[in-house]
Amino acid sequence: MNIPFLSFDATNDAFREEAFATFGRFFESKWYVLGEMTRQFEADYASFNRVKNAVGISNGLDALQIALRILDIGSGDEVIVPSNTYIASALAVSYVGATPIFVEPDIHTYNIDPQKIEAAISPQTKAIMPVHLYGQACVMDEIMAIAKKHGLKIVEDNAQAHGAEFKGVITGSFGQLNATSFYPSKNLGALGEAGAITTNDDELAYKVRVMRNYGSQQRYYNEVKGFNARIDELQAGLLSVKLKHLEHWTAERRRIASWYMEELANCPNLVLPKIAGGATHVYHLFVIRTKSRDALQQHLQSEGIGTVIHYPVPPHLQEAYADLGHKKGDFPIAEEIAETILSLPLYIGMSREQVAYVGRSVRSFFSQS
Ligand SMILES: *Cc1c(COP(=O)(O)O)cnc(C)c1O
Numbered sequence: 459m460n461i462p463f464l465s466f467d468a469t470n471d472a473f474r475e476e477a478f479a480t481f482g483r484f485f486e487s488k489w490y491v492l493g494e495m496t497r498q499f500e501a502d503y504a505s506f507n508r509v510k511n512a513v514g515i516s517n518g519l520d521a522l523q524i525a526l527r528i529l530d531i532g533s534g535d536e537v538i539v540p541s542n543t544y545i546a547s548a549l550a551v552s553y554v555g556a557t558p559i560f561v562e563p564d565i566h567t568y569n570i571d572p573q574k575i576e577a578a579i580s581p582q583t584k585a586i587m588p589v590h591l592y593g594q595a596c597v598m599d600e601i602m603a604i605a606k607k608h609g610l611k612i613v614e615d616n617a618q619a620h621g622a623e624f625k626g627v628i629t630g631s632f633g634q635l636n637a638t639s640f641y642p643s644k645n646l647g648a649l650g651e652a653g654a655i656t657t658n659d660d661e662l663a664y665k666v667r668v669m670r671n672y673g674s675q676q677r678y679y680n681e682v683k684g685f686n687a688r689i690d691e692l693q694a695g696l697l698s699v700k701l702k703h704l705e706h707w708t709a710e711r712r713r714i715a716s717w718y719m720e721e722l723a724n725c726p727n728l729v730l731p732k733i734a735g736g737a738t739h740v741y742h743l744f745v746i747r748t749k750s751r752d753a754l755q756q757h758l759q760s761e762g763i764g765t766v767i768h769y770p771v772p773p774h775l776q777e778a779y780a781d782l783g784h785k786k787g788d789f790p791i792a793e794e795i796a797e798t799i800l801s802l803p804l805y806i807g808m809s810r811e812q813v814a815y816v817g818r819s820v821r822s823f824f825s826q827s
Contacts, residue, residue, distance in 0.1 A: 459815045461803050463764030464643055468807025469707070473699050477649075480695040492671070492688055495695035500654075502698050506621070507630045509656045511663035514689025515670055518617045518639025521653040522550030522587075524687060525613045525635035528665045529585065531556050536582040537613075540570040541772055541792035543589045547615045548773040550637075551587070557782070559583070560774050562791040566732040568592060568745070568799075571791075572600035576608075585611040590619030590629045592768070592801075593645065593711075593742035597734050598624040598632050613637065616656070618742040620645045621708050625736045630656045635666065640697055645711070645742050646704050648693040707806050711741040714808050718744055721817025727824055729798075743768055746820075747798040755800055757823040763816055766801045 470477075480495075487493060496514050504512035515521040531537060533555035539547050541560035548558040561578045564571045568591050575586065586605055588596040605612050612633035620638065622629045630636045640652035655666045665682075668675050673684025715731070722730055729747035733739050745768065748754055755765050772792040774784035786793065802816055 459812065460762040461764065461808075461812050461816060463766050463801070463803050465805050465807065466642070468805070469647075469700070469703075472703055472806075476699045477696055480699055481692065484692045484695050490691050493691050495691050495698065496689055499689070499694035499698045499701075502701050503654055504656065506701055506704070507656045508628050509631045510658045510660060511656065513655045513657075513663055513666045513670065514694050515637075515653040515655055515666075516687040516689060517651045518615075518637060518641060518653040519546045519550055520670075520685065520687040521637035521639070521655045522546065522613065522615060523553040524666060524669050524685065525637050525655050526550055526554045526556065526585065528662060528669060529611050529613065529634060531584045531611070534582060535584040536580060537584060538570075538575060538578055538586040538610075539773075540587075540589050540591070541774060541789035542568060542769075542795050543591065543615070543773065544617075544769060545773055545776060545778070546617070546639075547587055547589050548779065556584070557582075558773070560784075560789055560792070562789055563591075563795065564734070565791050565794070567594060567734045567737070568795060569594060569596045569734070570601070572597050572604065575601070575604050579604075579608055579610070583608070583610060585613055587613050587615055588632075589615040589617075590622055592731070592745050593619045593622060593740040594731075594733060595619060595622040595624040595629050595737040595739075597737065598627065598629075599736070602632060617641070617644060617653075619740055621704060622740045623738045631658065633657075634659060635662055640693070645708065645740055646697065646700060648690075648697055650690060650693050652689050652693040652697060654689070708740050710806055711804060712739070714804050714813060715739070715741040715744055717810055717813040718802065718804075718817065721814055722746070722820060725821055725824055728820070741804060743801045744804040745799050745801050747795070748800070749798060750823075751798050751800050754820065754823050758816070758819055761819040763819055764803060767796075767799060768801050770796055772796050
């Protein structure tokens with residue numbers, strides 16, 4: 459059997475006709491930037507994310523940095539970021555001139571450990587950026603309580619967790635401004651670059667709309683020094699179509715994850731995903747851990763199974779962040795995670811047999827070694 463890490467076959471099949479029809483409408487509309495498709499997707503996504511406003515942005519990284527900028531976070535400020543996130547979370551903080559302050563994750567959920575946040579707060583701290591990593595919601599009640607106590611803003615990085623919840627509240631609706639990405643491989647993915655900012659604050663939503671469009675609401679009158687960070691009109695149209703499938707796609711991801719849990723139950727030397735009390739998981743990724751990660755990855759490769767490491771180097775050890783002066787050992791939990799994690803194939807259309815094959819291959823590795 460040959461099982462790629464990711465396949466778009468089934469998702470594309472599910473919306474092929476509507477995708478081509480959407481392109482036809484887009485083509486004939488002759489309105490290619492910030493048109494009806496953007497307005498419609500913003501309404502659709504706001505409704506899905508149970509917020510008053512969604513503003514389409516060029517990509518997830520732009521959405522994060524614009525959110526921080528609009529909350530007046532900049533030079534000299536600090537933002538608390540998990541030490542095991544994708545580089546984009548930290549880069550957004552750096553782009554606005556602030557410093558990312560890393561806080562270790564919980565070794566079981568891989569999400570930021572609320573118990574460790576307060577020790578990282580200084581007079582310069584302005585915000586906390588919870589990242590709902592791999593699709594699991596962070597323990598948001600504790601994080602919100604800390605933010606409230608210290609007068610900090612919350613900017614969620616919801617790129618991996620469209621539709622996840624903590625105690626019934628959907629991710630992307632907790633912070634003053636929250637960012638998400640619709641990069642093709644995300645749970646809701648465009649056929650190119652796209653992202654959004656979600657917020658219940660109308661005034662902040664207005665500022666985002668201005669900031670993404672050269673700082674201008676009225677053409678050629680610029681209120682602020684803005685960006686060209688508009689969502690692409692065609693991607694917005696395609697995303698509206700795909701969004702209608704998201705709920706049953708999420709259910710399918712959960713089903714595939716439960717098959718993996720069955721196949722891999724009680725496998726020695728293997729750590730399976732764990733979910734914090736009150737949180738739900740939308741399984742953007744199905745991540746296992748083992749001390750023999752590299753050998754397992756090679757074994758699976760030889761059996762025709764694609765896997766990926768999300769992520770092999772934590773931000774504090776990236777060359778790009780040498781200026782922060784961190785060294786190996788500074789964030790041992792993030793480092794331990796980076797050395798032991800492996801993401802197994804999980805995509806819409808995966809069959810029970812495929813999951814069983816991956817499960818058998820993982821088990822055969824551990825029975826040999
Ligand atoms: C994908 C991702 C981003 C960035 O999104 P882009 O659209 O690629 O810019 C940010 N944070 C996390 C956690 C992501 O997974």
